Amino acid sequence: MELILLAIFIILLWVAIDYRLGRFYHIKRVSKPEFPLRKSNLTLFTKGQELYDDLYKKISEANHHIHILFYIVKNDYVSQRFLDLLMKKAQEGVEVRLLLDRIGSKNITKKQKKDLKENGVLFSFCHIPKLPFLFYSINERNHRKITVIDGKIGYLGGFNIGKEYIGLDPKLGEWRDYHLRIEGEGVQDLQKQFIYDWDDATNDVIPTNSSYYPSPLAGKLLHKIVPTNAVYLEQIFIDLIKQAKSEITIGTPYFIPSPALFQEVLNASKRGVHVNIIVPLKADHPLVREAAFPYFKPLLQAGCKVYRYYAGFFHAKIIVVDEEVCDIGTANFDKRSLYLNHEINCFIYDTEFVKDVKQKLLHDIEFSEEVTLEFLDNRSFLQRGKEAFSTLVSGLL
Structure with missing residues (x-):
C-alpha cells in the first residue's frame, strides 16, 4: 500500500511540475498576434447541414488552393465525405492543405492519412504531444477551425466535421452552433493564421505571394480577427x-x-x-x-x-x-x-x-x-x- 501511495504521489508531483514548467516556457516564447480592423461581408450559420452544404459548395468551386484547419475530424461517413471531397480537389490540381489537431482528430486512421497523401492532399497533424513537458503538451490543443479558399473566402466558428454536428448523434440531438463565412478583407488574416500554424507544424514555408493573398475587396461589416495562443x-x-x-x-x-x-x-x-x-x-x-x-x-x-x-x-x-x-x-x-x-x-x-x-x-x-x-x-x-x-x-x- 505504501508503494502504491508513493507511486501516486510521484505521478501527481510529476504532473504538477510538468504542467507548470510547460506553461511557464510557453508564456516566455509566445507573442501576442494582432490583426487590424477589417471590413468584410459576413454570413452566419447556426445549423451544421447548412454550413456543410455551403462549405462543400465553395470547396468544390476552388481553383487554386484550399487551406483547412480543424480541431476535430471524426472517423465516420460524414467525415469521409469531407475527406473524399478534398482528395477530389487535389486530383484536379488544386493545392489542398489539411491540418488537424493530433488529439482532437485522434480517430483519423493510418489508411485515411495514406489515402489523403496518395491523392495529393498535403496533410499534417499539429500539436503533437512531446517531451520534455509531455503532460502539458497533451493538453495544449489547437482548437481553431479555419478554412480559406483561394484567399478570397474564409470560415471560422464552432463546428467541426462529423455526424453529431449535423444532428445525427441521438444522445446529443440537434447541434446548435455559430459559424461565420467571411468574404473581404478579413480573409487575409485567416490566411496568415493558417500559414503560421501550418509552418509551425510542418516547417514547410508557404510563400507569401499574391496567389495566397489576392487583393481583397472591402465588405460592409467592420470586424477584427482575434487569435490567441x-x-x-x-x-x-x-x-x-x-x-x-x-x-x-x-x-x-x-x-x-x-x-x-x-x-x-x-x-x-x-x-x-x-x-x-x-x-x-x-x-x-x-x-x-x-x-x-x-x-x-x-x-x-x-x-x-x-x-x-x-x-x-x-x-x-x-x-x-x-x-x-x-x-x-x-x-x-x-x-x-x-x-x-x-x-x-x-x-x-x-x-x-x-x-x-x-x-x-x-x-x-x-x-x-x-x-x-x-x-x-x-x-x-x-x-x-x-x-x-x-x-x-x-x-x-
Missing part, C-alpha cells in the same frame, strides 16, 4: 465585459471561467448590466456540466440569468454586448480556452449584424429552462459531490 484571452474577455453598459449575453457549452473573469461578470451585473448566460442542458464530455454549477448560485444572487438549452446540444461560443459588438469564434468561456487552447475569434462591430445575432440568441433562450435558486438548493448529495470533484480538475476539462 493560450495567453491573453482572459484579458480580452475582461475588457469586452467591462465595456458593457446595458446587456451582456454569453453563450458557451462550458462555463468554467477564471476567478478574475468570473468576478468581472459579477461586477457587470452589480453595476446594472443585464447578464444572460446560455449553457447546454446536455453534456458532451464528462464533468463539464458539473463544473459549471458552482458558478450558478453566485450568478443568480448577483442578478444574472442562467439558461440551460434543451433543444439539442448547445455548442455556441458567443458573447453579445449592448447590440454594439459580438464575439463569435472557437473559444469557450472556460479555463481550457483561457490557458491551454489555441483559439481564433471574430469581433464584429456592426449594429444590424449584432441585433440579428441577438435575436438568434433570444430564440435559443426560448428553448431553454431558467436555472433557479430553488433548483440549486435541491441538488442531491451525489450531484454536489460530482461538482466538488469537477472543480478540482476544472482547468483540464
